Amino acid sequence: MTNLRPMIMRYGALVALTLLILFNLAVTPNFATMQTLSVNLTQVCTIVIVGVGMTLVIATGGIDLSVGALMAIAGALSPMIFMGTLVPIAPLWLAITLGIVLPILVAGMFGMFNGWLITRFSIQPIVATLVLFIAGRGLAQVSTNGNLQVFKVPEFQAIALGRVLGVPFQVWIMLALVLVVAFILKRTVFGKQVLAVGGNERAARLAGVPVTRIKLIVYGICGLCSGVAGLIVIAMNSAADANLIGQGMELDAIAAVAVGGTLLTGGRATIIGTLLGALIIQLVRYTLLANGVPDPVALIAKASLIILAVWLQQREQT
Amino acid sequence: MRDPATVLRRMILSPTFAVALVLVLLTTFAMLRYDGFASAYNISSVLRYISMFALVALGMCFVIMTGGIDLSVGTVAAASSVVSAILSPYGLVAGLAGGLGFGLLAGLLNALIITRLKILPFIATLATMLAASGTALLLADNQTVSVSYDTAFTTLGQGDMFTAIRPEWVDGDDAGALGRVLGFILGFPIPAFIALAAYIAGAVVLSHTAFGRHVLAVGGGEDASRLMGLPVTRTIFSVYLISGACAGMAGVILASQFGAGQPIEGVGWELFAIASVVVGGTLLTGGKGSIWGTLAGAMLLGVIFTILNFENGMGWISLSAYWQSVVRGTFLFIVVVLQSRLAKPAPG
Numbered sequence: 186m187t188n189l190r191p192m193i194m195r196y197g198a199l200v201a202l203t204l205l206i207l208f209n210l211a212v213t214p215n216f217a218t219m220q221t222l223s224v225n226l227t228q229v230c231t232i233v234i235v236g237v238g239m240t241l242v243i244a245t246g247g248i249d250l251s252v253g254a255l256m257a258i259a260g261a262l263s264p265m266i267f268m269g270t271l272v273p274i275a276p277l278w279l280a281i282t283l284g285i286v287l288p289i290l291v292a293g294m295f296g297m298f299n300g301w302l303i304t305r306f307s308i309q310p311i312v313a314t315l316v317l318f319i320a321g322r323g324l325a326q327v328s329t330n331g332n333l334q335v336f337k338v339p340e341f342q343a344i345a346l347g348r349v350l351g352v353p354f355q356v357w358i359m360l361a362l363v364l365v366v367a368f369i370l371k372r373t374v375f376g377k378q379v380l381a382v383g384g385n386e387r388a389a390r391l392a393g394v395p396v397t398r399i400k401l402i403v404y405g406i407c408g409l410c411s412g413v414a415g416l417i418v419i420a421m422n423s424a425a426d427a428n429l430i431g432q433g434m435e436l437d438a439i440a441a442v443a444v445g446g447t448l449l450t451g452g453r454a455t456i457i458g459t460l461l462g463a464l465i466i467q468l469v470r471y472t473l474l475a476n477g478v479p480d481p482v483a484l485i486a487k488a489s490l491i492i493l494a495v496w497l498q499q500r501e502q503t
Numbered sequence: 504m505r506d507p508a509t510v511l512r513r514m515i516l517s518p519t520f521a522v523a524l525v526l527v528l529l530t531t532f533a534m535l536r537y538d539g540f541a542s543a544y545n546i547s548s549v550l551r552y553i554s555m556f557a558l559v560a561l562g563m564c565f566v567i568m569t570g571g572i573d574l575s576v577g578t579v580a581a582a583s584s585v586v587s588a589i590l591s592p593y594g595l596v597a598g599l600a601g602g603l604g605f606g607l608l609a610g611l612l613n614a615l616i617i618t619r620l621k622i623l624p625f626i627a628t629l630a631t632m633l634a635a636s637g638t639a640l641l642l643a644d645n646q647t648v649s650v651s652y653d654t655a656f657t658t659l660g661q662g663d664m665f666t667a668i669r670p671e672w673v674d675g676d677d678a679g680a681l682g683r684v685l686g687f688i689l690g691f692p693i694p695a696f697i698a699l700a701a702y703i704a705g706a707v708v709l710s711h712t713a714f715g716r717h718v719l720a721v722g723g724g725e726d727a728s729r730l731m732g733l734p735v736t737r738t739i740f741s742v743y744l745i746s747g748a749c750a751g752m753a754g755v756i757l758a759s760q761f762g763a764g765q766p767i768e769g770v771g772w773e774l775f776a777i778a779s780v781v782v783g784g785t786l787l788t789g790g791k792g793s794i795w796g797t798l799a800g801a802m803l804l805g806v807i808f809t810i811l812n813f814e815n816g817m818g819w820i821s822l823s824a825y826w827q828s829v830v831r832g833t834f835l836f837i838v839v840v841l842q843s844r845l846a847k848p849a850p851g
Contacts, residue, residue: 248625250774302836302839302840306839306840306843306844307843308839308840308843309787309788311572311625311777311787312777312781312787312835312839313839315774315777315778315781315835316832316835316836316839317832318774318832319774319778319828319831319832319835320828320829320831320832320833320835320836321832322828323825323826323827323828323829323830323831323832324829326825326828327825327826327829330825331825436629436632436633439626439629440629443626449623449625449626450623479641480640481636481637481638481639481640481641481645482637482641483637484633484634484636484637484640485633485634485637485638485641487633488630488631488632488633488634488637489630489634491626491629491630491633492616492620492622492626492627492630495622495623495626496620496622499620499621499622
């Protein structure tokens with residue numbers, strides 16, 4: 186029996202997901218179709234991408250409330266570049282490349298700004314990232330004057346709508362990101378250092394871990410991830426609305442991380458868990474909606490799910 | 504020990520004083536710059552509006568002093584506004600009790616999850632935030648619920664405090680300065696009066712009761728407080744109830760002021776409240792806090808908003824509404840950076 190506990194802890198999310206899928210196969214009509222898979226994966230994609238960055242931040246014992254705002258900044262900036270409203274750029278491929286690379290970098294820099302506030306002034310992460318949570322979306326809105334930017338650039342929109350082997354390109358981006366970061370976290374010195382900072386910051390510092398640099402990097406990565414997610418959102422909608430891009434994303438991402446089994450106080454993290462957590466939350470919502478349960482009830486179910494998941498994990502710990 | 508110079512210096516260096524000073528300076532600036540800023544109508548409508556945020560911030564201040572956080576206040580206020588709107592046909596008391604009751608219930612849920620299930624306040628209140636939002640939409644059937652105008656319910660948000668004894672001559676052109684002040688006091692908006700009363704009660708509780716000392720002790724060190732035999736669990740339990748009640752009251756005012764229960768309002772209120780508390784000089788790590796600083800912080804953020812509106816009215820520059828959040832964020836940035844500088848012990 187004693188061997189059971191770590192097993193549940195390790196594979197709890199996976200078991201829950203499997204049960205959900207089995208339940209749906211039995212109950213929900215038309216569940217086992219490519220359409221269902223595609224819908225669910227595209228809806229969960231941006232949450233997972235942001236969740237990956239959030240997992241790293243939470244692993245260091247921090248939190249990032251600004252992810253949604255950074256998505257809005259990247260999403261508002263990109264069309265300005267590839268549509269040439271800022272400066273006309275002649276070849277389309279160059280405009281699109283810049284329109285993808287620059288916004289992601291800008292989001293990454295804002296992420297570094299979060300890290301800078303947190304390390305340089307020892308401000309708590311929740312307050313430090315609150316600054317950009319409030320001001321960031323405002324910046325995006327100001328730069329577009331709150332207007333909707335509509336575009337039709339298939340070459341750019343391929344990042345969300347293109348398909349490789351029948352699977353949307355954004356899903357490939359998500360999978361690649363999950364695998365790469367999971368590898369980094371598990372197998373590299375940097376990964377160990379991230380967990381060390383979250384486990385016991387002072388001890389990590391004494392052991393020679395460059396705490397300040399680690400924190401700057403994880404908040405930077407979180408910003409980069411938000412930037413990518415912001416671009417995917419506008420590519421899907423063929424429009425950028427600074428008021429809406431990434432609205433409420435911080436909560437979805439944190440919920441995915443929590444349900445996935447990452448310790449919210451830092452020190453223990455799982456990227457695959459975050460992927461599973463996001464899938465579980467999405468699938469619970471889909472299951473309820475597909476079976477005629479109204480959206481508000483699904484919201485309450487999501488809340489209960491978060492509490493249940495975190496509670497179960499805590500029981501396993503003690 | 505207590506020579507006046509030291510007391511004075513300490514007072515001037517306190518964050519509360521700094522925020523209050525900035526508030527006074529900004530308000531004076533606005534009064535001089537904009538016609539109509541100091542008008543009774545403007546002041547009363549600003550106060551009416553800010554009072555909701557101030558109430559939510561008060562509850563948040565208590566929670567933060569224990570080292571916790573309450574993310575659910577915004578959606579709880581929204582849900583409370585729906586409940587009180589639904590109950591408003593049965594009278595003022597029913598609407599008030601309904602909204603306040605819902606707030607307390609949500610606070611109770613938070614308190615139970617945090618103290619019994621031992622789940623971090625951040626996650627516990629995040630879940631309650633979602634649940635309250637779902638409940639609000641469910642009760643309101645996804646739309647705004649208009650309140651009943653047949654009962655006295657709307658006076659709670661729209662009325663003034665002493666209308667019954669307010670003489671008419673204070674509104675006349677020849678009322679003079681004294682008359683205007685008298686008119687203002689007697690025309691004090693009821694929501695602002697409720698918020699003020701709550702703050703006075705909060706300040707008294709914090710500095711003159713055992714509970715207040717427990718709140719600060721728990722925030723200063725939970726384990727140490729427990730070892731000293733302080734009722735830690737009960738204290739934490741109570742602050743979430745207080746925060747829930749404050750959010751519920753804000754919801755009642757919301758419904759009564761705008762004539763409708765609004766299930767999708769309240770988005771971002773929790774962050775506004777946290778910002779007010781931080782600007783007011785309360786440390787997020789707990790153990791220290793200022794009730795009046797929080798009030799000043801909430802008013803300051805509200806005044807910035809009003810000034811931007813007036814600035815647009817001047818026509819010199821046209822700041823879109825979107826600048827509001829940029830200005831607020833920048834302001835928060837400056838405050839937290841300054842605080843971190845001040846919090847460090849002075850060299851030598």
